[in-house]
Amino acid sequence: MYKEVHKSLLDWYDKNGRHELPWRLTNxxxxxxxxxxxxxxTQVKTVLERFYFPFLERFPTLMDVATSELDDVLKKWEGLGYYTRAKNxxxxxRQCGGILPNNVHDLMQLSGxxxxxxxxxxxxxxxxxxxxLDANVKRILHRYxxxxxxDEKKLWEYAYALFxxxxxxxxxxxxxDVGATVCLAKNPLCTVCPFESWCAGKPSPLSYPESKPKTQKPVRHHAIIIHQRENRFALRQRRKRFLHALWGFDQQEPKPYGEFLGHITQHYSHFTLEADLYLSHERFEDEEFEWFEIDEIEKLSLSRADHKAVALLRYNHKKREEHTGDSKS
DNA sequence: GAAACGTGGTG
DNA sequence: TCACCAAGTTT
Structure with a gap:
């Protein structure tokens, strides 16, 4: 039934496939x-250039992950986002004792x-x-x-049908590879697609599937407060799902809390954060928080927004030294 | 089944 | 500038 289609696809793959991807070369x-x-x-480029190799260098085997602390795993995940993935x-x-199962059923029992x-x-x-059946295959199937x-269930049926x-x-x-380089979401390159002769969606590829109703992301306003005590600053490790286990500064309702350091905008998957940053020297006691020197903060895992806060703190500190004529450090 | 869940790239 | 997207899973 699909003999010619499969041949066309394989020929295309031989010539145009991404044969050099490291996770495709390993066994x-x-x-x-x-x-x-x-x-x-997450895009291939991001994983390839910034995260895949450093992570494997730090954790060469699954056993290394199992025997390490979550904080260490998270540190190598810092900046990649969706931190529940690192937690999972x-x-x-640990669930599998550092030995990865070799079948679908057992794999699916594992977190994440x-x-x-x-x-x-x-x-x-x-x-x-x-x-x-990933986003690439889904897009191809929808169009083909x-x-x-x-419809997730039907897509699996089609996935088996075309297999x-x-x-x-x-x-x-x-x-x-076809999904990532040819059957693109916005500008599909149908003229060079191996499925061109058989694709039912070719006349109008952007019609499949129907686009989701667009909803605008809500904006949440907060104040980020850097509590300072001598040369240390207060951070706490998040306990909830959002940015789980990452460290961060105090975050409260939007109003002044001391010295204004700047404004931070951060776009998250489901809302936009607009936050004013303050440096506070007021007495602050909270068991959740621990105190760190500025250079110690860099060793923790922080979200993008909190990194921006650190950058503004350093910038402000540096500017003050210039004004006071104090040029040490 | 819808919503939550990060970040950087792109048009 | 900004909505949308990029190899999904969990709640």
Whole structure:
């Protein structure tokens, strides 16, 4: 049925596939696993250039993750976002005793591994003849079959329908690459697509699937307060889901709390933070908080917004030294 | 099943 | 400038 389609796809993959991706060259399931988690909702470029290699250098094996502290894992995840992934990775490593399961069922029992990641790990790391279904494949399927509605269950059926059981590994990799480089969300390059002759959505690729109703992100106003006591500053480790386990400064309702240091805007996945930053020398007692010298703060894992706060603190400090003529440090 | 969950790149 | 997107999972 799909013989010609599969041939077209494989030919395209041979010539145009991203054959140099490191997690595609390794035969270490752990490395494939790490790549799959890092790549969730994250661009290849970011993972490749800033996170994949440093993480593996610090944690060469899953056992290293299992025997390390969450704070250490988080430090290597700092800046990558969706920090629950790091928490889940750490938890999963301990769940399986540092030995990654080799089948979809057992993989899915681990924290942070859903059906999509389980199939990807099984297919890429263990060469299981299973179709994958990620955002790339979904976009291709929606267009190929001209599917308007988003339906997870049906998409899996189509994923199995189009799957090439004779070349499972190459097929899956090829689908990822077509989705990432040809069947693009905004500007699909249909003229060079291996599916061109059979794609039902080609006349109007942007129609599949139907776009979600656009909602504007709410803006939340806060004050970020840097409490200072001599040469130390107060930070606490977050306990809730948002930016879980990351350290940060005090955050309160928007009003003046001392010396104004600047304004911080940070766009999160579901809201925008607008915060004024203050330096306070008022007495501050809270068991949640610990006191750090400025250089010690850098050793903690901080969110982007809190890093901006540190930068403003340093900038302000430096500016003051210039004014007082004090040029030490 | 909808909403929560980060950050950087892009048009 | 800003909405949208990029290899999803959990609640």
């Amino acid at each position: 270490d399931p752990y490395k494939v696993y790490v790549s799959e988690i890092m790549l969730q909702q 990775l750490h938890n999963a490593a 591994i859903g059906r999509s990641s389980a199939h990807a790990i099984a297919a890429f790391a263990y060469r299981e003849p299973l179709p994958i 079959y001209a599917l308007i509605k988003r 090439d059981t004779n070349h499972p590994f190459e097929y899956n990799q090829a689908m990822m």
